[in-house]
Amino acid sequence: MEDSTTSIEELGEFGLINHLTKWVKLANDTTLKGIGDDAAVIDIGGNEAMLISTDTLIEGIHFSLMYTPLKHLGYKAVAVNVSDICAMNAITEQITVSLAVSSKFPVEALEELYEGIQAACNQYKIDLVGGDTTSSISGLVLTVTAIGRAKKDAIAYRNGAKEYDLLVVSGDLGGAYMGLQVLEREKEVFKANPAIQPDLDGHDYIIQRQLKPDARQDIVTILKELDVKPTAMIDISDGLASEIIHLCSQSSVGCHIYDEKIPIDAKTSMTALDFNLDPSTCALNGGEDYELLFTIGQSDFDKINTNPNFTIIGHITHEKDGVYYIDKQGSAIELKAQGWRHF
């Protein structure tokens, strides 16, 4: 008899989510936005809305306790959810934390984890308001739900980009991916010979990008001060290429992005070259930078172009023109969805 079941790999992450939730019909008129953006949007009356985002980090999948200090893990679990709220152009005010952990973890280890959570709550001015703590058969599972707030007309969705808009990123890209490569290399060295100390010299910046990323809540404030409302926005958790494809797909537009414009820190580039990797590829396909990718109308060009927090990397085209990456030689390469590869 043939196996008539379907494997998760066949559908991929996004296909799986779409497949499992295709039955969803919204029954409450307080639900302004359901599945499909960085956060759900709930009407709270008046001119404000609440935003909800949830993410799970799993030992062995999203982090290795061999090189992830628990304090950093706690910080990162909060930061990645705050980043989702930032991606809606909103500010996080509360979080809940659900922790599943094997009883082999001593209380002192969990204290470190919560020190990281506390540090992130202080950093972003967030209240930890609930959650639960339970045991796990194997490994550590951390689920954070972030609750944010914004004026309804300030919320930036993924689907608002228009032809001729400019494509902008905050900060620089590829660092978190290269940090991971260094940590993985040193893990292999350590496994082969535990007497050898890890060689992380000179890699502080990229390792911090990997282990203790910050959500760009400051960018939400800066955009407000500049009086710029992004026409569409998403955070870069899976890599620039993947996020651009999401944004263009949901906005029904195409785009051109230019290799030479992609902001990459010198330390990221040098480490990539050490690893025989192309820095641009790391920025395009490496994930976890948690920078913001957004589009603006051309009238906001001056406000953004002169601000050191931002880089204009391309522009939006008609949907039929497709999503293209223009390399250093001027060749146009079509970007295709890769999804993420955790399964």
Place this chain on the structure above:
Amino acid sequence: MEDSTTSIEELGEFGLINHLTKWVKLANDTTLKGIGDDAAVIDIGGNEAMLISTDTLIEGIHFSLMYTPLKHLGYKAVAVNVSDICAMNAITEQITVSLAVSSKFPVEALEELYEGIQAACNQYKIDLVGGDTTSSISGLVLTVTAIGRAKKDAIAYRNGAKEYDLLVVSGDLGGAYMGLQVLEREKEVFKANPAIQPDLDGHDYIIQRQLKPDARQDIVTILKELDVKPTAMIDISDGLASEIIHLCSQSSVGCHIYDEKIPIDAKTSMTALDFNLDPSTCALNGGEDYELLFTIGQSDFDKINTNPNFTIIGHITHEKDGVYYIDKQGSAIELKAQGWRHF
């Protein structure tokens, strides 16, 4: 060298949560209630508030896939969170679902899980608005966050019970625990000899109480129709005794509850006696009934006493009088915190 670490068991569940979150200071004035009740309460302006509750169900700890159909698991994961919102006297409007699952699960298995989630969303009129799906090294982890809404002055906290208030439960107790005993017995029989079919005859009610519990959202509506506002409320997830202790402790009161008043279904009693267990002990210490336990002022006695959904099981006393269970012989037995035993 002695081991200077502290084990999780030493602190217990509630001690652990208190220990890990003692640093929490609320920084946002929109946070009306943080950790320590069934749900967090967030001010959304006007006379309404939003309620947030989150719970994780873990394979091997909270359920066994040997006897839990995935459809029931999906339903239960939603119901237990809706129950937390009910326990605040509020109605759930949205949920998010985070799923971590090994790639060995075929898509068809996840479809069953989501059929249960869909059934619960229909049952309680809830919108599934977000979440994430990721892989797990081993086993299935399901985290649901429920988002509810209520008028601020209708919200029932755990800490509002007053001396002379009456203690009330909805429905009947102990059934979910006895359902679990039957399922565990048949699992052992099956493991010893897989050719023997499970004998679940006559146990439909208690097995449903275990595998597919319902949140008592109907009770929230009935209380509103009766114009009764509970002075304090909690849902019964860990067993009546444990919940009474929480409610009395947070309200700084004592209470007397009467064995002969505790509502136990005949099928639960008969099965308990089959297992040589005392039915009252099952109701007191067995968990997962997801009924509501609440207190009312004496002026509401007639409205509640004549309603078949409710049973008055005792009354609130002064804090110094302690928390007592009066057995069938009239002996008073002090109830002590047991916490839960998952670690």
